[in-house]
Amino acid sequence: MTRAATRYLAETVWRTLDAFGEGIRAAAPRVLTAVVFLAIAYVGVKIVLAVLRRSLDAVYPEEQDLVVELGVTAASVFLWFGVALTLLDILGMGEIAASLGTAAGFIALGVSYALSNMIADTVAGVYLLRDPDFNPGDRVEADPVTGTVQTIELRKTRFENEDGDTVVVANRDVEKKWTTLADAAA
Numbered sequence: 001m002t003r004a005a006t007r008y009l010a011e012t013v014w015r016t017l018d019a020f021g022e023g024i025r026a027a028a029p030r031v032l033t034a035v036v037f038l039a040i041a042y043v044g045v046k047i048v049l050a051v052l053r054r055s056l057d058a059v060y061p062e063e064q065d066l067v068v069e070l071g072v073t074a075a076s077v078f079l080w081f082g083v084a085l086t087l088l089d090i091l092g093m094g095e096i097a098a099s100l101g102t103a104a105g106f107i108a109l110g111v112s113y114a115l116s117n118m119i120a121d122t123v124a125g126v127y128l129l130r131d132p133d134f135n136p137g138d139r140v141e142a143d144p145v146t147g148t149v150q151t152i153e154l155r156k157t158r159f160e161n162e163d164g165d166t167v168v169v170a171n172r173d174v175e176k177k178w179t180t181l182a183d184a185a186a
Contacts, residue, residue, distance in 0.1 A: 034090045041083040049076055064129050066154055118155065124175035125154040133180060142178035145169055
């Protein structure tokens with residue numbers, strides 16, 4: 001009985017190791033393809049992000065580096081997510097990649113709805129930062145404040161009103177309607 005149990009155990013271990021080796025031999029081409037893809041994707045993403053950064057740096061002045069960083073970060077997230085989904089597909093997990101892509105789409109839809117005001121502020125902030133007629137130091141009337149523009153940020157603009165108080169207004173409210181006022185000292 002001991003001899004039969006030992007032989008059964010040895011055969012089971014041998015079959016398991018054989019199946020494991022066969023699995024590794026079958027998976028080797030996919031793993032090698034995945035490693036090569038990952039190396040090429042890494043270089044490709046770095047090149048695309050470097051070109052994007054240079055292009056945005058050429059368009060936006062240095063004081064608007066926040067816009068450049070936002071654009072590069074958003075592009076980086078999308079590119080790396082695409083690389084991850086493609087990598088899963090190469091490794092034979094296409095159904096998982098499709099599920100993750102679909103789930104990410106629904107999550108992005110929910111997040112964009114939840115953050116719609118923040119997104120509106122950011123888009124308006126980009127427009128205000130690019131507008132040559134709206135700059136720090138300008139006296140403007142923008143609902144609900146009249147005063148001097150102190151700073152323009154991606155989500156909010158700071159004004160100094162006639163009382164010397166700092167008033168912070170969401171960019172979506174400023175961008176809707178503002179008027180440059182004639183300088184009182186002029």
